[in-house]
Amino acid sequence: MKNKRHSIKDIAAALNVSVTTVSFVLNGKAREKRISEEVTKKVLDYAKSINYKPNQLAQSLRTGRSKIIVVMVEDISNYFFSKLARIIEDIAYDKGYKVLFCSNENKDERSRDLINLFRERQVDAYVIVPSPGIQQDIAELVSDDIPVVLFDRYFPEIETNYVIIDNSEAVHKASQHLVDNSYKNIGFITISSSQTQMEARQRGYREAMQANNLKEFVLEVPFYEKNIEKVKELIKEYIAAQGLDAIFFATNYLTQIGLEVIRESYPEKINEMGIITFDDNDLFKIYFPPITAVSQPLEEIGEELMTTVLKMLKNASDKPYKNQKILSASLIERNSSFPNKSRA
Amino acid sequence: MKNKRHSIKDIAAALNVSVTTVSFVLNGKAREKRISEEVTKKVLDYAKSINYKPNQLAQSLRTGRSKIIVVMVEDISNYFFSKLARIIEDIAYDKGYKVLFCSNENKDERSRDLINLFRERQVDAYVIVPSPGIQQDIAELVSDDIPVVLFDRYFPEIETNYVIIDNSEAVHKASQHLVDNSYKNIGFITISSSQTQMEARQRGYREAMQANNLKEFVLEVPFYEKNIEKVKELIKEYIAAQGLDAIFFATNYLTQIGLEVIRESYPEKINEMGIITFDDNDLFKIYFPPITAVSQPLEEIGEELMTTVLKMLKNASDKPYKNQKILSASLIERNSSFPNKSRA
DNA sequence: CCTGAAAGCTAAAACGTTTTATTTAATCGA
DNA sequence: TCGATTAAATAAAACGTTTTAGCTTTCAGG
Numbered sequence: 001m002k003n004k005r006h007s008i009k010d011i012a013a014a015l016n017v018s019v020t021t022v023s024f025v026l027n028g029k030a031r032e033k034r035i036s037e038e039v040t041k042k043v044l045d046y047a048k049s050i051n052y053k054p055n056q057l058a059q060s061l062r063t064g065r066s067k068i069i070v071v072m073v074e075d076i077s078n079y080f081f082s083k084l085a086r087i088i089e090d091i092a093y094d095k096g097y098k099v100l101f102c103s104n105e106n107k108d109e110r111s112r113d114l115i116n117l118f119r120e121r122q123v124d125a126y127v128i129v130p131s132p133g134i135q136q137d138i139a140e141l142v143s144d145d146i147p148v149v150l151f152d153r154y155f156p157e158i159e160t161n162y163v164i165i166d167n168s169e170a171v172h173k174a175s176q177h178l179v180d181n182s183y184k185n186i187g188f189i190t191i192s193s194s195q196t197q198m199e200a201r202q203r204g205y206r207e208a209m210q211a212n213n214l215k216e217f218v219l220e221v222p223f224y225e226k227n228i229e230k231v232k233e234l235i236k237e238y239i240a241a242q243g244l245d246a247i248f249f250a251t252n253y254l255t256q257i258g259l260e261v262i263r264e265s266y267p268e269k270i271n272e273m274g275i276i277t278f279d280d281n282d283l284f285k286i287y288f289p290p291i292t293a294v295s296q297p298l299e300e301i302g303e304e305l306m307t308t309v310l311k312m313l314k315n316a317s318d319k320p321y322k323n324q325k326i327l328s329a330s331l332i333e334r335n336s337s338f339p340n341k342s343r344a
Numbered sequence: 345m346k347n348k349r350h351s352i353k354d355i356a357a358a359l360n361v362s363v364t365t366v367s368f369v370l371n372g373k374a375r376e377k378r379i380s381e382e383v384t385k386k387v388l389d390y391a392k393s394i395n396y397k398p399n400q401l402a403q404s405l406r407t408g409r410s411k412i413i414v415v416m417v418e419d420i421s422n423y424f425f426s427k428l429a430r431i432i433e434d435i436a437y438d439k440g441y442k443v444l445f446c447s448n449e450n451k452d453e454r455s456r457d458l459i460n461l462f463r464e465r466q467v468d469a470y471v472i473v474p475s476p477g478i479q480q481d482i483a484e485l486v487s488d489d490i491p492v493v494l495f496d497r498y499f500p501e502i503e504t505n506y507v508i509i510d511n512s513e514a515v516h517k518a519s520q521h522l523v524d525n526s527y528k529n530i531g532f533i534t535i536s537s538s539q540t541q542m543e544a545r546q547r548g549y550r551e552a553m554q555a556n557n558l559k560e561f562v563l564e565v566p567f568y569e570k571n572i573e574k575v576k577e578l579i580k581e582y583i584a585a586q587g588l589d590a591i592f593f594a595t596n597y598l599t600q601i602g603l604e605v606i607r608e609s610y611p612e613k614i615n616e617m618g619i620i621t622f623d624d625n626d627l628f629k630i631y632f633p634p635i636t637a638v639s640q641p642l643e644e645i646g647e648e649l650m651t652t653v654l655k656m657l658k659n660a661s662d663k664p665y666k667n668q669k670i671l672s673a674s675l676i677e678r679n680s681s682f683p684n685k686s687r688a
Numbered sequence: 689c690c691t692g693a694a695a696g697c698t699a700a701a702a703c704g705t706t707t708t709a710t711t712t713a714a715t716c717g718a
Numbered sequence: 719t720c721g722a723t724t725a726a727a728t729a730a731a732a733c734g735t736t737t738t739a740g741c742t743t744t745c746a747g748g
Contacts, residue, residue, distance in 0.1 A: 054464075055466070056465045057401055057405045057410065058405050061402050061405050066401065076420075076430055076433065077423075085421065089446060089447060093461065098444055099444070101443075102437070103433060120398075121442070122399070122400070256626055281627065283600065283628075283631075284627075286600060286604045
């Protein structure tokens with residue numbers, strides 16, 4: 001049966017009251033607008049009986065609020081982001097919001113396109129992993145009083161809310177863990193990037209090396225290098241050149257390439273070298289050897305992001321909600337960072 | 345500068361024409377509605393000069409179309425689905441559609457909740473990976489003339505469009521590959537489920553065994569078993585009991601658990617046993633040994649899904665677009681299914 | 689009996705479009 | 719010259735809400 005949808009008008013007509021009354025009642029303003037108990041009940045009952053659901057489009061048009069939150073990440077198919085998406089999704093639906101996920105591929109142009117796209121579509125709020133040069137556009141959103149929360153990285157120069165983790169502390173601690181396990185020549189493979197999270201990670205590594213009077217071996221892969229073979233070549237040469245006994249990979253992406261290089265070119269090293277990766281992945285647990293990983297607190301990040309965004313939406317722009325949160329990552333110790341433990 | 349948004353009315357006022365005229369011109373109906381070249385150009389130019397963008401909410405309210413497509417998968421944080429999401433996202437934005445991703449966890453109740461949620465929000469179309477008992481609700485969508493495309497699995501009993509892969513053929517071929525590599529006792533670990541894709545996979549395996557006169561060893565893990573330890577136990581016993589020289593894992597999830605079991609309990613076997621998994625994952629490539637995988641054609645699936653949905657949206661309900669597509673998966677041969685190849 | 693306030697309800701405008709029906713002016717054919 | 723046609727444009731309704739500003743009715747107090 002193709003039950004055409006009921007409108008407020010239908011209810012009003014059926015009960016012989018005005019549309020206004022129905023609207024007041026359904027919006028819980030019966031008291032405030034002094035609608036009688038009797039009428040209130042009548043409306044409520046009837047609405048329930050026909051299973052009335054308001055037309056959200058009309059509601060949005062009138063109120064200017066779409067109940068849509070955009071979550072823009074670097075790549076939704078990335079383990080970290082997709083796990084987080086799953087968490088955010090649950091919270092949002094629970095609160096009556098829809099979430100639009102999109103990927104900016106860490107490119108400014110794409111970020112800009114997406115932001116513009118969504119501004120046209122009166123999205124209510126933005127949760128963004130910003131690409132490097134998108135500062136200006138973020139600042140504009142903020143100055144237009146549109147709720148924005150950044151995460152994973154941020155721009156120190158602009159006043160925004162953000163949820164990040166203490167990257168340098170996390171890497172420092174993890175590096176120290178390698179040192180404690182008597183690795184001496186610890187390499188750090190990262191991406192050449194001035195984004196806050198990458199700089200912090202490198203800083204954490206360098207500080208740990210300095211604190212232990214160890215030599216620093218940093219390989220910065222050009223971040224614009226899309227050719228995986230080129231990257232593999234770089235890593236291969238790097239491993240060959242330095243006499244490393246451990247490697248810290250600053251991103252999951254690099255870990256994957258790095259492990260591939262090791263498997264292809266230095267298979268004997270896989271059980272000798274200390275290995276730590278930034279960002280965990282289910283599969284690292286079952287690797288041979290299981291890979292030690294710096295793991296971000298996904299649940300916590302997701303919750304923090306959503307409560308922030310929801311509070312920003314609730315608070316008027318004259319008393320903005322301020323929240324700049326720095327969470328801690330944890331180190332999941334697995335065999336790959338212990339020289340003695342059985343490696344298989 | 346907080347540039348308040350322009351409306352059609354603003355344009356009309358500025359140019360001294362009617363709102364109607366502006367609307368016609370902007371919708372490309374100038375010709376059809378015989379608006380003069382002169383006025384048409386004037387409107388177009390002005391609209392461009394102020395960078396006019398229509399209010400989509402108002403548009404949607406009037407036309408009844410929201411330009412939103414829902415993509416409901418089992419779990420958006422699953423590798424296969426998140427990769428696919430990334431592909432769908434691109435196509436959709438390109439065509440002016442937004443995509444709402446959501447996860448039903450393969451549970452009927454959650455599926456139903458989500459479908460109801462979205463029906464209230466006048467979503468235009470649905471791309472769904474259906475949970476086992478959601479048949480009725482899907483049938484309702486279809487009978488209400490709402491575009492739906494199923495994928496990954498489908499319901500043979502109801503007339504829907506779908507995009508699936510030939511699971512039985514894919515598994516048959518992959519099993520044959522094991523046989524060709526002289527494995528004799530090939531186990532098949534799957535989930536107890538009557539969903540089309542799982543039945544087809546098991547069928548493929550059984551047919552291959554029969555064709556080669558080999559014994560069938562199937563382990564069906566109860567699909568409702570959420571306790572991972574229990575599942576590990578089952579797999580562990582299974583491996584101990586049968587004298588297997590190869591295992592075919594019917595889902596990625598089982599592969600991960602299975603590899604964990606092997607690592608923990610039978611580490612010596614990892615380099616002896618033939619292993620094949622259904623659904624690839626970037627990390628299988630760098631595993632020790634690299635894992636042979638049945639790989640679904642993600643791009644193709646994504647494109648097929650989107651063209652189907654877009655065509656359904658375009659075609660009127662009196663001449664519905666019909667598309668039931670069965671694609672082929674490919675076998676990515678890696679070391680884990682070759683007894684002779686170096687395994688590291 | 690009148691006044692003013694309170695209680696209870698509602699008409700109508702507004703949000704920004706699309707679309708139907710209509711108006712006006714110009715042109716044409718005979 | 720007149721009626722008919724066509725070209726060009728538009729007024730107004732509609733989509734389904736929310737919200738402002740009023741409108742009745744009742745009743746207490748003087």
